[in-house]
């Protein structure tokens with residue numbers, strides 16, 4: 296195994312790594328760092344928790360130290376929490392250099408961000424939406440001399456049908472075509488073509504050789520449960536984990552903000568130290584909750600997929616999928632929040648009778664079979680009524696709050712940001728719904744007519760054959 300010196304990194308940077316407990320390069324670092332230092336575009340596809348962030352932070356800092364100026368490097372990432380985490384790594388590893396960074400994400404003060412950008416920071420870490428807003432609305436900064444464009448979780452940023460598309464176009468229109476482009480993710484390979492179009496010249500491409508897409512240290516389990524019993528299994532699992540471990544912490548992923556809110560309220564009713572993270576929360580609340588979970592004040596984080604990628608929280612021992620993810624790559628990123636950097640971890644997916652095909656797709660993609668997690672079903676059934684009643688109480692409580700209104704307000708805000716008129720959109724949606732209902736009624740009527748005709752012709756056939764038999768006898 297190579298060491299950092301043989302990769303071409305300077306002593307000051309290697310010493311800084313050592314101080315952060317990073318002594319030997321991981322495979323993605325060993326392969327990508329030399330290519331990046333040579334000036335090549337690079338695409339790195341390595342498993343979750345394998346050090347992809349340092350694989351681009353280290354060579355960028357090395358190059359910055361040779362010619363320090365701002366704006367030197369732009370890093371794009373899909374979520375605000377990830378932006379803070381990446382900036383933290385630049386700050387920690389680049390401390391001897393006095394690296395100056397600024398974070399440009401939604402939900403934070405745009406005026407202050409504009410001011411920070413005008414001071415030409417070395418490193419800008421941003422989510423596409425907010426950075427595109429700055430580019431469209433003011434010219435207090437220029438990226439014309441930028442040397443590096445990095446896309447972390449690149450497949451997510453380039454996914455079709457997301458809001459990122461327009462914003463990436465705006466950003467790419469102002470970054471120099473003469474630059475190095477670095478693309479990283481644990482699930483790059485299924486969007487290779489789009490990715491290659493972003494990387495300007497023949498990119499150096501490296502992916503981990505292993506067929507299995509998840510790390511070997513991850514023990515992947517499932518529990519088959521009817522939808523109505525799912526929450527009782529969840530409570531039972533947490534209770535058992537709490538009884539059997541002193542120092543524990545786990546992340547539960549669910550599919551919607553509302554479910555996230557209800558599950559948090561429900562688990563708190565059972566006195567479990569639980570906190571939530573989802574996109575309907577105010578940004579400051581999101582950061583505060585993540586910090587409380589990272590500092591072990593709360594042992595359980597319930598999150599939507601806003602937290603499924605990239606978050607690096609070393610202490611997480613278990614990931615529970617309260618719903619089976621619809622995409623295998625969502626599963627890979629979710630369970631990758633544990634068993635990181637060589638540590639062991641466990642994932643448990645609650646699978647209902649409607650999800651079997653999803654599990655098959657996941658097992659096909661990761662080339663691993665999930666193992667059945669042993670549970671005493673009678674223990675679960677003992678708490679079933681209590682759990683479902685508690686959940687119903689939380690649902691009623693949430694309905695009486697303004698949660699749904701907030702959701703509506705968020706949707707309207709998003710439409711206005713996209714230049715749409717919410718009222719016009721609402722009318723269009725209502726008309727579409729009306730047409731759909733009319734179509735359904737029309738189809739049902741046709742179906743009914745066909746059925747009646749078939750019944751009638753069946754009766755006629757029966758009558759004529761009875762008549763024929765009668766004549767014959």
Ligand SMILES: Nc1ncnc2c1ncn2[C@@H]1O[C@H](COP(=O)(O)OP(=O)(O)OP(=O)(O)O)[C@@H](O)[C@H]1O
Pocket residue numbers: 316317318319320321324341342343344345346347348349480481604605606607609631632635636
């Ligand atoms: N060479 C190394 N040796 C030991 N630990 C490392 C090394 N490089 C990075 N790490 C640590 O490994 C952990 C995971 O790193 P990182 O978050 O970059 O993983 P990743 O590959 O980006 O994961 P994901 O795909 O989930 O985003 C971090 O805590 C990081 O400090």
